[in-house]
Amino acid sequence: MIGSAPFIAHVQHRWDVSKAVDVGCGTGVATIQIAAIFPTAKVYGLDLSPVPQAVQSMASSNVAWAEGNVLDAAFDTPGDDTMSREIFVPDNLDYIFGRMLFLGIDNWSSIGTGIYRVGTDECVSDQWEWHQAILASATHLGISRSEGSGAEVAMKAAGFDVLSVQRYEYSFVPSSKTPTSQAMGRYVQAKLIPQYPEILRKILGARGIVGEELERLTKDCLRDISSEEVGRPYPKPTCKQESLLGSSREMQYDAGAYVDLKPSAKPSRRLIVVVAFSFAASWYSPMGSNKQFFEALSSFSKPSKTETPVEEADETGTMSKLQDLKSIKDQHEGGKVLAELIEKDGAGAWPPKANHTSWPRALQPYKKIYLELNSMLPSANPSLDDGVNEERRNNYRSSMRKLFAERVNISQVESLLTATEAGDWDVPTPDAYNGFYCAVAVCRHAYSWATIPVVKIAQCEKVVDSPPELEAPWAYLQRNFGVTAESGNNTVNVLHNSDESGERIYKINVGLSDLVQNSEETFFRMFYDLEVLAFPIYLEMVRAIMSFQEGDKVETVRHLEAITFRLRHLLRIFYDNLTESRVAHSVWLSYVQGFQGWGVGKFINGEFVKYDGLSGNHVLFFQALDAFLGLDRYLTDENMDRYIPARQRELCLAMKKYGFRDQLKGAEDKGIGEEIKKIVNHMKVFRAAHRTRVMPYLEQPAPERMTMTAGKSVLEGPNTKDTKEALKVLDQMLLHRLKLTV
Numbered sequence: 001m002i003g004s005a006p007f008i009a010h011v012q013h014r015w016d017v018s019k020a021v022d023v024g025c026g027t028g029v030a031t032i033q034i035a036a037i038f039p040t041a042k043v044y045g046l047d048l049s050p051v052p053q054a055v056q057s058m059a060s061s062n063v064a065w066a067e068g069n070v071l072d073a074a075f076d077t078p079g080d081d082t083m084s085r086e087i088f089v090p091d092n093l094d095y096i097f098g099r100m101l102f103l104g105i106d107n108w109s110s111i112g113t114g115i116y117r118v119g120t121d122e123c124v125s126d127q128w129e130w131h132q133a134i135l136a137s138a139t140h141l142g143i144s145r146s147e148g149s150g151a152e153v154a155m156k157a158a159g160f161d162v163l164s165v166q167r168y169e170y171s172f173v174p175s176s177k178t179p180t181s182q183a184m185g186r187y188v189q190a191k192l193i194p195q196y197p198e199i200l201r202k203i204l205g206a207r208g209i210v211g212e213e214l215e216r217l218t219k220d221c222l223r224d225i226s227s228e229e230v231g232r233p234y235p236k237p238t239c240k241q242e243s244l245l246g247s248s249r250e251m252q253y254d255a256g257a258y259v260d261l262k263p264s265a266k267p268s269r270r271l272i273v274v275v276a277f278s279f280a281a282s283w284y285s286p287m288g289s290n291k292q293f294f295e296a297l298s299s300f301s302k303p304s305k306t307e308t309p310v311e312e313a314d315e316t317g318t319m320s321k322l323q324d325l326k327s328i329k330d331q332h333e334g335g336k337v338l339a340e341l342i343e344k345d346g347a348g349a350w351p352p353k354a355n356h357t358s359w360p361r362a363l364q365p366y367k368k369i370y371l372e373l374n375s376m377l378p379s380a381n382p383s384l385d386d387g388v389n390e391e392r393r394n395n396y397r398s399s400m401r402k403l404f405a406e407r408v409n410i411s412q413v414e415s416l417l418t419a420t421e422a423g424d425w426d427v428p429t430p431d432a433y434n435g436f437y438c439a440v441a442v443c444r445h446a447y448s449w450a451t452i453p454v455v456k457i458a459q460c461e462k463v464v465d466s467p468p469e470l471e472a473p474w475a476y477l478q479r480n481f482g483v484t485a486e487s488g489n490n491t492v493n494v495l496h497n498s499d500e501s502g503e504r505i506y507k508i509n510v511g512l513s514d515l516v517q518n519s520e521e522t523f524f525r526m527f528y529d530l531e532v533l534a535f536p537i538y539l540e541m542v543r544a545i546m547s548f549q550e551g552d553k554v555e556t557v558r559h560l561e562a563i564t565f566r567l568r569h570l571l572r573i574f575y576d577n578l579t580e581s582r583v584a585h586s587v588w589l590s591y592v593q594g595f596q597g598w599g600v601g602k603f604i605n606g607e608f609v610k611y612d613g614l615s616g617n618h619v620l621f622f623q624a625l626d627a628f629l630g631l632d633r634y635l636t637d638e639n640m641d642r643y644i645p646a647r648q649r650e651l652c653l654a655m656k657k658y659g660f661r662d663q664l665k666g667a668e669d670k671g672i673g674e675e676i677k678k679i680v681n682h683m684k685v686f687r688a689a690h691r692t693r694v695m696p697y698l699e700q701p702a703p704e705r706m707t708m709t710a711g712k713s714v715l716e717g718p719n720t721k722d723t724k725e726a727l728k729v730l731d732q733m734l735l736h737r738l739k740l741t742v
Helices: 027-035 084-089 129-141 147-159 178-203 211-225 289-299 320-329 333-345 362-372 386-407 410-419 429-450 468-481 488-493 514-549 553-577 585-596 620-628 637-643 646-658 666-698 728-740
Strands: 019-023 042-047 063-067 095-099 158-160 169-170 232-234 257-261 270-275 601-604 605-612
Touching: 027 042, 027 063, 027 095, 027 257, 027 553, 042 084, 042 585, 063 084, 095 585, 129 178, 129 211, 178 585, 320 333, 320 514, 333 514, 333 620, 333 646, 362 386, 362 429, 386 429, 386 468, 410 468, 429 468, 429 585, 468 488, 488 514, 514 553, 514 585, 514 728, 585 666, 620 646, 620 666, 666 728
Parallel strands: 019 042, 019 095, 042 063, 095 270
Antiparallel strands: 158 257, 169 232, 257 270, 601 605
8 A cells, every 4th residue: 555565664685684573573474575575584473362263374385373461571581482483593693574563562553743735835634623632642541642753763762773764645535646655544444533533532532531522522523534635644765666566455554654773872773663544442551661672683683694784774675885796797698687777777776766856957858848738638439520620639738739839948958868869867867868768759659649548540540740859859869779669668658657665756657546546556566566577587587597606506596596486476467456345347448458558650761561560479577487487579679679778688688698407417407497396387377377367458449449459559451350360460479488487
């Protein structure tokens, strides 16, 4: 729910964790995900109550469960219980995680400082009688009103340095006015508000507020809290790359703040704490002292495996200046190629960092124009009348042309891009360049279709005369990334379309139903989260290659096991999200993926060249993994040059060049072969499932357009009988790819 990430503190850059504990693990879901992040570590899930058996059965072999109160652990000397004997052993623990931990060890609450009108700084709760009564009762009961902000003071008092505390938007109601926190709104309405009457009874009753007065205040509270106009700020990480396990939907209680800490005197230790904000009856009973707990934690640590201090993560979660890749970059071509991809195409991060705010003045109109015309693009009720659609399309295009002509100075834009092409990256910076590239790409798609859903008259167009303000910069941008397609690519159109907090900038269906907007957000977020999880797998592939070349078969197997473990969770992004409940069949192609299609071409040297739109075939991870496994490419050389950025092609070539599957020697390399077989089997199952899942999306009736796919704008011909026949080519391609995955 928070930032679309199960963990919002910096964790993915820690490669030296051998033992970790999830304190207050509850259902154990977070423990399992921590174990996936650190597959070679021993991970303990600790709670007062036993973890449900169903969850225990899902855990990997590196997970162990323990019951007990962390405050009872003997931190200084080994004791008889599991906590003291195995978990909290002095100098023997690398990583501690607590989600909503404060709720059990101190009197933190969410009665807080105020509730605000959505999108403003206007506090609307100051005059609410019920809210004032709660605050007065909290003071009477001795309940803290400092919320998560008090965490910083508690941590510093215990000897820790607070690395970051950030802010999020908090919605009480799922609303189109707060698209980034609708999941939180749904959770509050479904799970928390039903508890409010009992909470109010306990808190207000302590001051003698009962009977009709209590009933009246409770009624007023439920009315005010259920308004779409109210929300409140809560902490938000600047790091998009924290979503290592993909689906944040499993983490239904991951709400609030995080404090990322390390003891001042021992920089090799780190503690991550997530503090939740919301009403819950049990939160008003203090159960211990945070001072006792954190002082105990500061009494033990495990020295780092190397003398190199823990590197600070930069704002995107990638290690500052590629510190984590330095040793690999210097030792192997695969590491060098990966490091260059991240440094140059990713602006120092992966997934690539894109800045959508700090642009030179000459570039700023591109973003503003798209957003200004956003509401003109989608239609809730597409017309079947070509004349009506033609008029809508002409209105959109003429508006965009007019705004570009008035606001964009092409010579200034070209001057900036000429400088970057010559190596001057001061203005725009690499991350701003990525953001600008995305703005131009989405404007080109918007101008090409000029109405969403895609309609027949747009599909029948062969050539589109785009505004010169979109044509002039496009050549520079494409040359920089080494691609030629007029339609762009998955990197620029999807991965670059997020700011540093993970928020998508250029949305398609503003103003339409929650069904449409939620499907759009979920679908495109999948591809971003996929590359988040892919980044450590790329590193493991390079390390496996290096270990094999050095003859270290044990290390080779270890790196392959890490790939297998991470791959399972990466593929779950698709398993969990590409479902009717998350991405609706009825809207996906018409309102979501259709925008990324491309139906037009251009004349080059007198010859007409047609381009495809974006497709899952363009995703870097699947290209790189297939190359590592020694599988044949499924894109032609021509299409690789068109749609896959040059440095991504270089990474795939390096994986293919140094992949060692064909060098295995029977029984001698049995362990390596078995682990590779597991990876292949995961991909085989995924591709079989994907083939089955994708067809219901493509077969949805859409009378306003002709049959199309994600990449192909038109599949119908004059002799096509029906949709199933039109989609047969795609199904055969998917089947062929499945057969090659061996």
